[in-house]
Amino acid sequence: MSIRRNLLTAAAVFAGLMSSGVASAQTLSTKLFVAGLARPIFITQAPGDDSRLFIIEKQGRIRIFNTETGTLNSDYFINLDSIITGGTSTSSEQGLLGLAFHPDYQNNGYFYVNYTAVAGGGDTVVRRYSRGADADHATTSGALTLLTINQPYSNHNGGMIAFGPNDGYLYIFTGDGGSGGDPGDRAQNISSSLLGKTLRIDVDGGTPYAIPPSNPFASGGGEPEIWNYGLRNPWRSTFDMANGNLYIADVGQNSREEMDFQPADAPGGENYGWRCMEGASCYTNSSGCTCNASNLVDPFFTYGHNSSGGYSITGGYVYRGCEIPELDGTYFFADYGTSNFWSATRNKNGTFNVQSRTSELRFSSDGGGTLSNIASFGQDLQGEIYICCQSLGRIYKIIPASGEVDCGPGPIPGDFNEDGLVNGADLGFFLSQWGQPGGAADLNLDGIVNGADAGILLSNWTG
Known part of the structure; x- marks a missing residue:
């Protein structure tokens, strides 16, 4: 282990000693990164290409920010508005919701999207598209539909998709199908529903996909695509790029928001509790499942529905950049309704220490205004973290309080x-x-x- 890594570890442990809700010294800030967008809800980079950041506009478009010129391309990378329903307002939970680039994108040009379709009245579709004749444009020719999942209601669609950094499988995060209280008990139904789950598929092993043999129900006992279950609406859930640990931010019902964690070496099949539980509390409409059962996995952090907490959790990323090395390994997340921010560090014994970051991150240091409606975070290839403010049409970047650093x-x-x-x-x-x-x-x-x-x-x- 290098001296640098030892120093980073020591810094993370120091940060972890701070109790939940106690703000640290002002070490962070935000800067306006790009403006003029229409409901941006995700930003990412493609493997092997650090000159482009891809931005989802919820109505159905993907745009490119050119990092070399510092400008937003006028052309769309792809425009899927005609086949997508919803996404035309900040209150809509439908639209173009997720984007993931194949790990071998530089060679095969494949990328995957998760959207709610006009056809089927809002069903979830996971589809593969390809890079076009040049790197700034995609093509709809040869598109391949991997999954279509019936959505009984217009809300709780989940939407996140991501490739596991350790196994190369595609993970798809689905909500419970909507309404309130999961009336169909879909999140706990592993025999005939893919809703309220994390799905895990092998996009390289078959057409349209194969089932990884290590999936918990690959040989029976449940739908073979299921990796874990008991989720209400895991809108933004992400992997730690350094080790493959999974952080699941699950939006609550009427009282609690929760952060779940699955270590990289987990066998799958975990039950995160909904609708038996909301956060760490028994849910009132829990017929058909047992509250506090031994097979349920508790969240590592919950907060209540109030101004100091929030009303709709937005999951973020583990910081792995070089601009703020003392925060290497620190997970950031926020709340959509209150624009509160937190960070979490994991201790060697598996527990977490959570602290408020609102005073550092809510107000842009470069005159870019106050951050609000935190719809998503994003991460570039270097491990730096970005924040999508849907209603503002802006994306911000987390930077040191002393100013942005040119590193790497x-x-x-x-x-x-x-x-x-x-x-x-x-x-x-x-x-x-x-x-x-x-x-x-x-x-x-x-x-x-x-x-x-x-x-x-x-x-x-x-x-």
Whole structure:
């Protein structure tokens, strides 16, 4: 383990010692990153391409922000408005809701979207599209539908999709189908419903997909796509890019919001409790399931429906960037209704320490205004974190309170400490990142730190 990694770990432990709700010294801020968008609800990058950030506009469009020119492309990457229902207002839970690029996007050009369709009156569709003749445009030719899931109501559609950094499988997060109180008990139904679940499929193993053999119900006992269940509306759920741990932000009913956690080595099949439980409390309409049953997985954090908490949780990301190294491994999340922010650090014993970040993150330091309607977070290939404000049509970036830092690989690829040399000090850091899915040591930006990156480092070796 490198000196840098030891320092990062020590910093994370120090942050974790702070109790929930107690603000730390002002170490963070936000800056306006891009404006002029129509209901932005997600931002991400494609593997191997750090010159473009892809932004979902909920009505059905994906736009590109060019990081080299600092401008928003006038053309859409893809416009799916004609086949999508909803997304035309901030209150709508329908629309274009999720985007994930295939890990081998640079070679196959595949990306996947999750949307509510005009056909079927709002059913959830997960579909594959392809990059077009140039990197700034996609094509609808050859599109492949992977899944269509009937939605009995217009709300609680989930929407997040993401590739697991450790296994390369596609994870699809579904809500319970809507209304209130899950009247069909769909989240607990593993035999005939894909709603209220995390699904896990292999998009490379068959057409349109195959079932991973390690799925908990691959051999029977439930729908084979199910990875975990008991979720109400996991609107934004994400993986830690460094280790594959899964953070699930599940929107509550009338009283509690919750954060769930699944470690990377979990076997699957976890039951997160809805509708037996809302947060860590028994839910009143819990007929058909047992409150506080031993097979239920408790959230690591909940908060109430009030001004100090909120009304609709928005999951974020674990920080793995280089601008704020003392926060490496810190998870950020927020509330859509109150624009409150928190961070969480995981201790060695598996417990979490949560602290408020509202005073640091709600107000932009560059005159970009007050952040509100936090619909989503995003993360770039370097591990930096962005915040989507739906009603403002803006995206902000989390930065150090002292101002944005230009970091990562120096002018010489592999010169991580930017001392003008590529030597043993840089090699120590590089080896500490070996096998990680991305980050500063991923010199060729293919989503993995491996021998190809070592070759780049060694080719610039100065000793």
